[in-house]
Amino acid sequence: MLKELDSLVDFSRAKLQWDILIILATKGPSSTTEISQTINTSRKSIIDAIRKLVDKELVTKVKHDIYGLSDKGKELWNKIDSVLNIEVINGNNHKGQSKDEDILALENLSQYFYLINLSKMITINHDGLSLDKAARELGVSRQTLKYYLELFEEKKLFRVIGKRTHFKKNIYKCVLMNEGKRLLFRLPEFTKMKNNLPLKLLLRLTNSYTLEMANVKVMGFILISLPLLMYFRDQLGLIELPWLYAVIFLALLSVFAQILSR
Structure with a gap:
């Protein structure tokens, strides 16, 4: 659905x-x-x-x-x-809700947009999230993404368990809380994503947070590699075969990651 x-x-x-x-x-x-x-x-x-x-x-x-x-x-x-059992509520209309309903209630579908995408990133990227990089891949500002990360932490869907600096970028180590798992992992798509080994490997090899961005990088690599391999085919020597294998491997990895995500 x-x-x-x-x-x-x-x-x-x-x-x-x-x-x-x-x-x-x-x-x-x-x-x-x-x-x-x-x-x-x-x-x-x-x-x-x-x-x-x-x-x-x-x-x-x-x-x-x-x-x-x-x-x-x-x-x-x-x-x-x-x-999806997500309510669109206005202001204080949720006062009569139970504790569980209050946790799961999202004030609008913009929150759902960020919940889905942040949850995917947290589930697959165990090393932590760079908000700058995640914001670029989602096409939003870093401040906006940080706001929603803190919002979902308040709702006890996520928990930030650590923060470190890497090349002047803040990396947030996050985990899904029980309420977040209860909400998200009842969806078959998240179960598929969690068990999608080609997707995890593809994201790590391309240094990406989303399948869409990984596919863009793979396509760019292929488009650059094929003309170079054809033009320098008599000059590359031992490099040519591993390079060609890398092109084929990434292309197949992208295809399998896409298939297993459906």
Whole structure:
């Protein structure tokens, strides 16, 4: 089910689209200007994101410059609420919740975006997280990522058990708490990811935190290597064969990591 939701709006890449869906679901039909002011983003970016949501049939134009959730968009919202059991709450509306409900309640889907991606990184990268590097791969600011890491630590989903400096970068050693495991590892995708040895090896070899970034690096390595191997094929000598094997190995590793992630 999570893959079905992710195919509609990519959890790891489409944060702006999720923000728009949140606003339309909580506030109702809104103009692009209102949405732009609410999330402090340029109106042009909002219009581009809404156009993609309209193409996916998740958002529909109500009139003039006003947009609202389509029937498909409402269905998506209901699936997120019922299947993943994550509530979108406003302010202090969670006062009557039990302790467990309060821990698992996320104030909006932006928090879910960061929870999913940080959890993946923590699960696979046992050596610790560089917030600068993680922020670059997710396309967000370091301050934003640090805020959410601290937020989830307060919710007892994560725990920062150590911090060290490496080449002037802060590396955070994090672990998933029991509540975080209870929330995340009931999802088949996380079980697959935890047991995905090709993915772990690929991320380590490419020095990446996400499969998407690792694939980009592998593709770049292949695109650079093949022309060089062809051009210098008579001059490389003993280097040529190991280099070619490395290209093939990384390509196959990327394919298997992708397959086992599905």
